[in-house]
Amino acid sequence: MRTYENPVIGGFHPDPSVCRVGEDYYLVCSSFEYFPGVPLFHSRDLVHWRQIGNVLDRPGQLELPDDLPASAGVYAPTIRHHDGRLHVITTNVGGGGNLLVTSERPEGPWSDPVWIDLPGIDPDLAWDEDGSCWCAVSGVRVARIDPATGKVLEGPLPVWSGTGMQHPEAPHLYRIGDWWYLVLAEGGTAHGHSVSVARARSPRGPFEPAPHNPVLSHRSTDSPIQCTGHADLVQAPDGSWWMMLLATRPRGYFPQFHVLGRETFLTPVEWVDGWPRIAPVAERHPAPRGAWHPGEPEPVxxxxxxxxxxxxxxxxxxxxxxxxxxxxxxxxxxxxxxxxxxxxxxxxxxxxxxxxxxxxxxxxxxxxxxxxxxxxxxxxxxxxxxxxxxxxxxxxxxxxxxxxxxxxxxxxxxxxxxxxxxxxxxxxxxxxxxxxxxxxxxxxxxxxxxxxxxxxxxxxxxxxxxxxxxxxxxxxxxxxxxxxxxxxxxxxxxxxxxxxxxx
Missing domain, CATH: 2.60.120.200 (Jelly Rolls)
Known part of the structure; x- marks a missing residue:
């Protein structure tokens, strides 16, 4: 059986978001105080990723002043494909708030930013059947927006506060079948990090939580992979579901230390009684079915x-x-x-x-x-x-x-x-x-x-x-x-x- 090793993107690549366009997958990560911002990766199999650019690659898109504190800047982008264009929405903390850029091609050029008149971080995008665009932010609040102007047309509406853990954030909305699913990070981004899920018939709610929340957490385990959370779902062409998420690999004596930052991991998802069941994130998993595309290794x-x-x-x-x-x-x-x-x-x-x-x-x-x-x-x-x-x-x-x-x-x-x-x-x-x-x-x-x-x-x-x-x-x-x-x-x-x- 073919297997893959985690992490699939090693090193400081946190807050992954992924979308599929045909047989191609595109993934973005947070970049914080570094320029250029929002690294963009391409894959044909969810396992082998190659960086093909940066979404915010010119000063007109990304202004990071010299007095910006370390670990401020670009937080938690979301990438989605809609109506023939790729959309990336993210937050420039300390540099203007939430912004949206688009491109017909992943290689760019990406547009100048449209600023979204909505407070909060970790913005997400989803579209309903009539073409309305919904943006979810940490909180968790949902607003209907005009992506061309950034204007809020409805809301923001408080839809779910999570299960009661600290820092409900990184919301992602999905229309799957007859349900709207909301995937949420909770518990902070350290060892208590986790993933929870709720669902509703409308993006406006009301959302009911999954009976087995959190659906993923490695807290209080002896797994070498810790701090699992900030997840995004994607469906492969064969119908299987997968989750991209961040996690760390701490080492050393208690309390242990992670030095590479939060990295990008991949784990399989099954649907049981209308809810996602997430496999614990292992160092090695059975690989996704279908074509295997190792591609060219990154130059040494x-x-x-x-x-x-x-x-x-x-x-x-x-x-x-x-x-x-x-x-x-x-x-x-x-x-x-x-x-x-x-x-x-x-x-x-x-x-x-x-x-x-x-x-x-x-x-x-x-x-x-x-x-x-x-x-x-x-x-x-x-x-x-x-x-x-x-x-x-x-x-x-x-x-x-x-x-x-x-x-x-x-x-x-x-x-x-x-x-x-x-x-x-x-x-x-x-x-x-x-x-x-x-x-x-x-x-x-x-x-x-x-x-x-x-x-x-x-x-x-x-x-x-x-x-x-x-x-x-x-x-x-x-x-x-x-x-x-x-x-x-x-x-x-x-x-x-x-x-x-x-x-």
Missing amino acids: RDDFDAPELAPRWISPRRRPEGSWSLSERPGWLTLTATGDSLDRPGTTFVGRRQQHPDCRAAVRVDPGSGRAGLSVRMDEAHHYDVEVGGGAVEVVARIGPVRQSLARRPVPPGPLTLAVDIRPTDVLPPTVTAADQDAPGIRAGGPDTIGFSVEGPDGAVKLAELDGRYLSTQVATGFTGRVIGMYVTEGSATFDWFDYTSA
């Missing part, structure tokens, strides 16, 4: 030979013209400093999400007379960096209010290779030997070890190894995960290639 290395940056590359809040170039030194990415520290917004940074617990990222950099490096980032107050400038390479850790240089050594001028190796093994304090590992009072309980090295004319040199728990949601707080990227804080630097491999 980016040599920066293309005319545009690949869609996986993201930057905090903005990526202004003049801060980057692929033509100034052909075959290299040129970055120019717009700020002097990763500890504050406004610094030139181009990165990609860490998607695997065990991985390696390396970059070939020519710092010139500038200062540049490779960073593992959660936010401005939580990042580990290896940087080169002024004739030296240095490893710096920023953890909350503390910033410390942990290693420094001279290097010759010219290109160098900087690397970060992340492995899911415990790290001991440097004064503790392996023989002391089981000694009383010593516990290595972090989720992983983050090691930094430099490779120059004399070969590779390991610079430092750091405990990964300080770059986790449990320490940094917020809704995002790690991003590994290139940065410049002084002058300009060029990058020949970036290499990312998983174990």
Whole structure:
């Protein structure tokens, strides 16, 4: 029997929403303070996904000011196909509220935003038989809207408050048979996260809850997959039903730490007596029936030979013209400093999400007379960096209010290779030997070890190894995960290639 492994999209890809157009599936996720916003994926089998773009890919669609806090920005998009067009509705928290964009093609171009005159987050779209468009938001409230103008035509109507758990949010409305179903997230997005369902004959309600709510939750279980919730339903061409949802993979000693953020998982759905029955989310499931489309694997290395940056590359809040170039030194990415520290917004940074617990990222950099490096980032107050400038390479850790240089050594001028190796093994304090590992009072309980090295004319040199728990949601707080990227804080630097491999 063919099987698939969860997560189907690893790394910081939370709040998935999915729709099917013929035999093609399209999926979007939250992007928070990163630009471009709303990553867009394509699949033919629900298992193998490839990012084909970003929905909000130009400043006119997405304004994220420098004073936007980390984990604000773009929340919980919904993607739907109606009347020959794809629609994506989302919330820009701290940047204008709910907005809707459309496109005839998933590759774009996507329209300028239509702002929806409706408070709340996590907006959803559904259409009834007469063509009326309904928008549900956290709360849970439903309004009939004009998607062309954003005007609210009816409501918002309070339709269901969930089962009594905190934070009823992420509502999705579906017309299935003679019923309208409302799928809701409850319990917060941590270990109490869950999925509940209600149904009604009309989107106006009244909604009756499923008798077995919550229909999905991993709370108080020993599953390696936790925080299951924020779900969306999709029907395959063969009639089977599936649920895309977010979850985490915490590691380490109690209370455990998740470092990749909330990831996208897939689980099967059955319908029993008019209600969905959701299978517990396992690390491996029987695959959907039908065609299997692995597609081309994502390139391991980016040599920066293309005319545009690949869609996986993201930057905090903005990526202004003049801060980057692929033509100034052909075959290299040129970055120019717009700020002097990763500890504050406004610094030139181009990165990609860490998607695997065990991985390696390396970059070939020519710092010139500038200062540049490779960073593992959660936010401005939580990042580990290896940087080169002024004739030296240095490893710096920023953890909350503390910033410390942990290693420094001279290097010759010219290109160098900087690397970060992340492995899911415990790290001991440097004064503790392996023989002391089981000694009383010593516990290595972090989720992983983050090691930094430099490779120059004399070969590779390991610079430092750091405990990964300080770059986790449990320490940094917020809704995002790690991003590994290139940065410049002084002058300009060029990058020949970036290499990312998983174990």
